Amino acid sequence: MRLPQIQIRTIDAKIDLHIAKPQQHIEQPKATQHIEQPAAILDINTTRSVLKIDSSQARRDIGMIGPLESSANYAEKGKQEAIKGMARRAREGRQIMENSGKDQGRAVIQNIAQQNHGPHRVQFNVRFVPSIGSVKINFTPGTTDINIQRRDPVIDAKVNKPIHEYTPGKVTGTMIQRPDVDIDVII
Numbered sequence: 001m002r003l004p005q006i007q008i009r010t011i012d013a014k015i016d017l018h019i020a021k022p023q024q025h026i027e028q029p030k031a032t033q034h035i036e037q038p039a040a041i042l043d044i045n046t047t048r049s050v051l052k053i054d055s056s057q058a059r060r061d062i063g064m065i066g067p068l069e070s071s072a073n074y075a076e077k078g079k080q081e082a083i084k085g086m087a088r089r090a091r092e093g094r095q096i097m098e099n100s101g102k103d104q105g106r107a108v109i110q111n112i113a114q115q116n117h118g119p120h121r122v123q124f125n126v127r128f129v130p131s132i133g134s135v136k137i138n139f140t141p142g143t144t145d146i147n148i149q150r151r152d153p154v155i156d157a158k159v160n161k162p163i164h165e166y167t168p169g170k171v172t173g174t175m176i177q178r179p180d181v182d183i184d185v186i187i
Helices: 056-061 067-102 105-117
Strands: 005-011 014-020 023-027 032-036 041-047 050-054 136-140 143-149 154-158 163-167 170-177 180-186
Antiparallel strands (some): 023 163, 041 143
16 A cells, blocks of 8 residues: 655745944043142241340440440549549649748749649550450341142043944845745655
8 A cells, every 4th residue: 555645845935135234433522621720828927037236335345435425424524524623723722822831932833833744654454345245146036937728629520421323234135036835745
């Protein structure tokens, strides 16, 4: 006995595809940035130093004195010399009065003249001019205060979004050959 046979024939489908590739463009712009550094605040305060030099005693020692003090000194000296002169004249007058009656009239006056106009010895001594410690120095140092106030930088940064351009791809297909299935029964 013979069994029937089935014979199957297939024809594959053929498709022609047209593919347009997708296009993508990405660009990242640089960030916009503004940086500013304010200057620091610098404050400097100083007090002056003071130097005082008092040389008045040294000037007096070498004979350089002011007009007021000089006139006061000369007035005092004049007063003392006037008192000395009055005392001398009183003494001389007493000498003349006491000795003139003893027949010494001329001799008394000659003795008085010799006393007044004879050689006078002046004491001589070595002296250091100006005296030690006569110049007085007083110094007050000055001060300097420095204050620095730091200021932070001002940073303004803006991040720019990326530029993204995308064109999607496209696929189109055309059927070149249709599929087909043939079935035959063979007895």
